[in-house]
Amino acid sequence: MSADKIDQRKRRERLVIVGNGMATTRLVEELVARQYDGDIIVLGDEDHPAYNRILLSAVLEGTHPIDALTLRQPEWYAGQGVDLRTGARVLEVERELRDVMLVDGTKIEFDKLVLATGAIPTLPPIRGLVQLDGSLHPKVHAFRSLADCERLIEAVEALPEGSRAVVVGGGLLGLQVARALSVRGVATEVVEGTEHLLSQQVDRRGGTVLKRHLKKLGTEVYTGARAVRLTDEGLKLDNGFSLETDLVVLTAGGRPSTALARRAGLTVRRGVVVGDQLQSIDDDAIFAIGDCAEHDGKVTGFVPPAWEQASLLAAHLTGEDVKYAGSRAVARLRATGLDVAVLGDPEHTEGDVVEVTNPIVGTHRKLVVDGNIIVAGTLIGDLSRIGLITQLFDRRTILADSEPGELLMAERLEADSSILLPDEAEVCACAGVSAGRIRACRTFEEAREKTRATTGCGGCASVVKELIESAKAPV
Structure with missing residues (x-):
């Protein structure tokens, strides 16, 4: 056997x-946990290490420091033998050569x-x-990356008192940004x-509750209207209104990043x-996971399905016989004082609708039930039973x-109600973590490390702390 063949056989x-x-x-x-035998x-x-994009609005709001968003430090990757390269933009994927080429000309097999x-x-x-030179107008800011967030914070801090902002887009991200700017x-x-607001996830009644919530903060909402032109005087809408503004934040619209895959002929x-x-x-x-992947005609757009895909792919790459059958859809809006959870697709799923709305106190609860099974739902303003309802939804009880x-x-349950949760009840919808797994941890930090609870939207942090403390208490 030649030396080349021996080297190839031994190469990881x-x-x-x-x-x-x-x-x-x-x-x-x-992959690390499963002891993947490869490089x-x-x-x-x-240029940054990976960070929690869900909490960017919390950084804008001022409730989280930027360094709290980092998911894993570079030292962790080095300690696991993982070659992490930041600031490394891929230009092309060469399928026949089995390599990728970076913009600096580096090729990696x-x-x-x-x-x-x-x-x-x-x-x-x-x-x-967009200005004539192709750059965004100085008033205009996108909001998707950490760099976007840092630029927007810098712009907000430079505004004089009495300044105004317009958020274009009334979806999950738009509401988070609007809430953060109002708080500032x-x-x-x-x-x-x-x-109405959040029209892809909630019905008109839910949208009305959200609109009332924003109005209490002094935030005006224009629905059924589209921005058509930005001038020195302000942002003009197609209904004839013109909104004076010092900042325009774009949160409407996004699409899977697929240019590399297209050029590779996929x-x-x-x-x-x-x-x-x-x-x-x-x-x-070649595999794809997260926002850029389409399975069975569907793209996800949320973190929990991306994490589920990542876990399944790791299992496949380490030799398990697994199949992806689609992900449960549980979306959470993370903003101080604004609680929203959406299970499945309540606006397009057939079934009997059970709902309770109280716009005065700001709550809207809706379940879509088919054959006495919860197939979709919306909770706004009170998520005290989200763990139980998610469990029933997942198990098709x-x-x-x-x-x-x-x-x-x-x-609404009392603050210490989490101690009553059964072990099988889900407390972290983002990572799919049960109360029992949290109780098995000794500290909050151990729970984050072992289960990844609280590392998504962060909405379960108080419950996780209560569960750990109650597990320590003498019986």
């Missing part, structure tokens, strides 16, 4: 991951490749957003082209089309006729 498998976001972090963590190279085009390139913002069709003392208005529709092992349908050595209504009529 090389896995290259393009993208260094939340999906990649979970994939690497799972891992992570290529991220941002791979045996298997994972595309975790996420999504990119799209500019709405507003005249005046900036008079904020929201422009949403559909008939099948792309909305996202990179993948099969049941999350492999490209054109090349079984058959309920008694009276139970859906009883679940929605529950009063």
